Amino acid sequence: MFTGMRRVLVGGTKNFFRGGAVSVATVIIMTVTLIIIGILIFLSALLSFTLAQIQDKVDVSVYFTPAAAEGDVLNLKDQLSQLPSVESVTYTSSDQALQEFKTRHANDQLTLNALNELGNNPLGASLAIKAYDPSQYQSIVNYISNDQSLQSAGVSIIDHIDYYENQDVINRLTAAIHDTERAGLIIVAVFAVASIIIAIATVRLAIYSSREEIEVMRLVGASNAYIRGPFIVAGIIGGVISSAITLVIFTPILWYLGANYTSWLAGFDTFAYYTGHFIEIIGALVGSGIILGGVASFLAVRRYLKA
Amino acid sequence: MIYFDNVSKIYRDGTPALEDITIAIQPKEFVSIVGHSGAGKTTLLKMLLAQERPTAGSVFFQDIDVHALAASAVHFYRRKMGMVFQDFRLIPNKTAYENIAFAMEAAGRPDDEIESDVPYILNLVDLGSKANHFPNQLSGGEQQRVAIGRAIINQPDVIIADEPTGNLDPINTYEVIEILKKINELGTTVLITTHNKGVVDAMGKRVITMDRGRVIRDDQQGHYIL
Numbered sequence: 268m269f270t271g272m273r274r275v276l277v278g279g280t281k282n283f284f285r286g287g288a289v290s291v292a293t294v295i296i297m298t299v300t301l302i303i304i305g306i307l308i309f310l311s312a313l314l315s316f317t318l319a320q321i322q323d324k325v326d327v328s329v330y331f332t333p334a335a336a337e338g339d340v341l342n343l344k345d346q347l348s349q350l351p352s353v354e355s356v357t358y359t360s361s362d363q364a365l366q367e368f369k370t371r372h373a374n375d376q377l378t379l380n381a382l383n384e385l386g387n388n389p390l391g392a393s394l395a396i397k398a399y400d401p402s403q404y405q406s407i408v409n410y411i412s413n414d415q416s417l418q419s420a421g422v423s424i425i426d427h428i429d430y431y432e433n434q435d436v437i438n439r440l441t442a443a444i445h446d447t448e449r450a451g452l453i454i455v456a457v458f459a460v461a462s463i464i465i466a467i468a469t470v471r472l473a474i475y476s477s478r479e480e481i482e483v484m485r486l487v488g489a490s491n492a493y494i495r496g497p498f499i500v501a502g503i504i505g506g507v508i509s510s511a512i513t514l515v516i517f518t519p520i521l522w523y524l525g526a527n528y529t530s531w532l533a534g535f536d537t538f539a540y541y542t543g544h545f546i547e548i549i550g551a552l553v554g555s556g557i558i559l560g561g562v563a564s565f566l567a568v569r570r571y572l573k574a
Numbered sequence: 575m576i577y578f579d580n581v582s583k584i585y586r587d588g589t590p591a592l593e594d595i596t597i598a599i600q601p602k603e604f605v606s607i608v609g610h611s612g613a614g615k616t617t618l619l620k621m622l623l624a625q626e627r628p629t630a631g632s633v634f635f636q637d638i639d640v641h642a643l644a645a646s647a648v649h650f651y652r653r654k655m656g657m658v659f660q661d662f663r664l665i666p667n668k669t670a671y672e673n674i675a676f677a678m679e680a681a682g683r684p685d686d687e688i689e690s691d692v693p694y695i696l697n698l699v700d701l702g703s704k705a706n707h708f709p710n711q712l713s714g715g716e717q718q719r720v721a722i723g724r725a726i727i728n729q730p731d732v733i734i735a736d737e738p739t740g741n742l743d744p745i746n747t748y749e750v751i752e753i754l755k756k757i758n759e760l761g762t763t764v765l766i767t768t769h770n771k772g773v774v775d776a777m778g779k780r781v782i783t784m785d786r787g788r789v790i791r792d793d794q795q796g797h798y799i800l
Contacts, residue, residue: 274679285667483663486623487724488653489680 271493279500289473290505296469297509297559298516300462304555305517307455308548309537314448316535321444327404327430329411331391333361335424340392343414347396350410352403357395364390391426401441404430463559470502470563474571481571491572498564506560510552517541575601575763576622576732581631583617583787591617592628593787599765601731604758606774607767608798609784615767618784619736622765623657624648636731653681656725656762660737662717664709664724670716671696671705674723681728695723699753715746722753726762733757735766739773747773771798 283290331340337360347356359367365388372378382389398404408430474481477498484494518541525538541548576599583592592614599605607615620626621633624640633640635654643651664673671692678688696702699719701712709717718738725733735754739747751773758764768774774781774797781796782789791799 270685271682278679282667479663480665480667483665484676484680485649486625486652486657486663487677487680488649488651488728489676490649493680 275493275496276500278497280504282497283501283504286473286501289476290501293469293473293505294509294512296462296466297505297556298512300459300466300559301509301513301552301556302516303455303459303462305513305548305552307452307459308551309521309540310451310455311448312540313532313535314444314451317533318444318448320533321440322401325401325404326395326397327408327428329394329396329428330426331393331424332426333389333391335391337392339424340394343411344394346414347394347407347411350407352398352400352407354397354399356397359393359395361388361390361392364393466559467563467566470560471567474498474564474567478571481568485572494572495565495568498568499561502560502564503557504560506556506558507553509560510556513552514549575599575636576765577634578618578621579632579634581621581628581633583621583626584629590787592621595631595789597782597789597792599763601763602758602761604755604764604777604779605766605782606777606779606796607765607782607784608769608774608800610800612786613784614787615784616736619734619765619767622734623655624651653728654731656728656730656733658718658721658725658733658735658738660740662709662714662721662741664717664720666709669706669708670701670712670720673709673720674727677724677727683728691727695727699723713746714741715743715749718742718746718750719753722750726757730762732763732765735764737767737769739768739770751777774798
């Protein structure tokens with residue numbers, strides 16, 4: 268049993284290294300396939316990163332009338348904070364709002380003069396609400412609108428909620444990101460499938476050149492498993508070498524992109540992602556290489572083992 | 575030992591390759607099958623190797639009905655016979671040593687036996703010094719001797735040689751036939767097909783003559799007569 272396994276391993280290794288041009292061609296094709304699979308991994312990471320980035324920027328602000336009591340506002344803040352869909356609620360008092368307004372218009376003397384003419388603070392307090400998922404804003408807004416306690420002498424203390432202004436933009440943005448993500452992944456997946464088919468065809472061609480050899484092995488009384496084994500081993504060696512080459516190609520490119528194009532990629536640092544997910548990425552590439560080489564060889568030899 | 579019982583083979587397009595062949599071969603016989611190309615010699619051997627199925631009749635080897643074997647048992651059956659072909663059929667990316675060792679490895683023989691038997695056989699076929707040569711570094715005669723080494727390494731009950739001298743010059747032909755005769759004298763049944771009149775006539779052994787899928791002569795001390 269062990270002897271048989273060792274012979275298959277040794278035989279496969281020798282076959283691979285004596286294969287010459289055929290082995291080289293197989294490795295090149297498999298490398299291309301793995302590079303495409305690697306791009307698929309990074310593209311999907313980039314897209315979900317961008318999506319998270321944009322979702323993170325989306326929030327809803329509730330503006331209160333200047334007449335609203337601070338206690339009522341803080342009360343609402345506490346209630347909102349306890350909602351499971353709410354990630355955070357930031358309170359801005361009317362004084363802070365005024366301060367921010369003044370800072371923002373520091374160079375606009377006309378506006379500041381007008382503000383001074385008013386005498387009192389015309390700005391109300393506000394709550395900036397951030398949800399875990401953009402789709403939850405609607406229900407949060409509904410929750411606030413239906414809250415009867417936000418009434419002061421029959422008049423709502425809420426001046427306005429900017430969700431209604433942003434709603435359309437938020438929805439369109441979310442849809443656009445989802446569509447881009449899907450389209451991008453489909454395109455790369457199509458390339459990946461195409462290159463996997465090409466890789467399988469290449470392995471098949473490589474083994475086609477061994478068909479007479481397989482016939483001879485059968486005639487000298489080798490079992491099908493014993494014939495198949497070395498081919499699968501050679502395929503797996505090809506896959507492992509291809510994934511190593513892919514990693515060697517990826518590392519400097521990702522480093523370069525991370526160092527120079529992080530801001531261009533909306534803050535996505537490819538190299539940080541690479542080092543942060545090193546084990547997973549190596550696992551995915553080497554695993555794909557092994558499966559690609561092994562399965563392709565298995566399928567290719569099977570044809571010639573049918574009686 | 576080998577018995578063809580009313581074997582017929584008709585190919586799918588209706589061409590008959592063998593018609594009603596009945597041949598019995600005894601242990602330790604040296605049998606030459608002669609005939610023109612297309613007479614059915616190779617088809618007959620393929621039947622025995624379980625490479626092709628007869629349309630009618632059966633083939634027995636010892637007490638095995640060859641075509642009743644399960645597909646998973648065929649490789650065990652083939653280890654009982656050694657095969658030699660006109661085109662040598664060595665494995666191109668294995669050395670002479672490895673080609674012979676492969677037959678032993680495939681049969682699951684232990685390493686120490688392989689290490690002692692293969693050099694012995696290589697010397698027997700006079701290739702001791704070329705053990706590490708690949709087939710494309712060997713002459714035709716040398717390749718055929720490797721193939722014979724491979725065929726006899728597992729001490730088969732029968733050697734089946736399909737035109738073993740077809741691609742060889744007269745000197746190599748003589749050497750190959752001498753080796754086959756020696757193997758036969760040591761007790762192995764040998765079954766060869768050939769076109770070579772000189773080989774058959776010099777042998778003075780049993781000759782089966784085939785023509786268009788039929789056995790037309792079967793002489794115990796035959797000559798190549800066509």
